[in-house]
Amino acid sequence: MAQKLYVGNLPFSATEDELRGLFSQYGQVHSVQIVADRETGRPRGFAFVEMRDADARKAIQELSEREIDGRKLNINEARPREDRGGGGGRGRGRY
DSSP, rough: OEEEEEEEETTOOOOOOHHHHHHHSSSSSEEEEEEEEETTTEEEEEEEEEEEHHHHHHHHHTTTTTTTTTTEOEEEEOOOOOOOOOOOOOOOOOO
């Protein structure tokens, strides 16, 4: 079964190909997604990497605190996204 990992404190220069290469040392990588800001398109400094459970655990052990371009990676199991309440919409104020 596949597991999604959160990879934080990434250098802004990191690419998906670089992350794929780094994590593939510990097993097959199913997907890599560097998260970008919706408005500017710039990387936000974190990514998600998906790989098999056993490989993911090994990658967490080996790569946590690994320094890349002066930044120590923060890697752990990704948690499900929390519901933020939703709906922009208008308030129920007076007219």
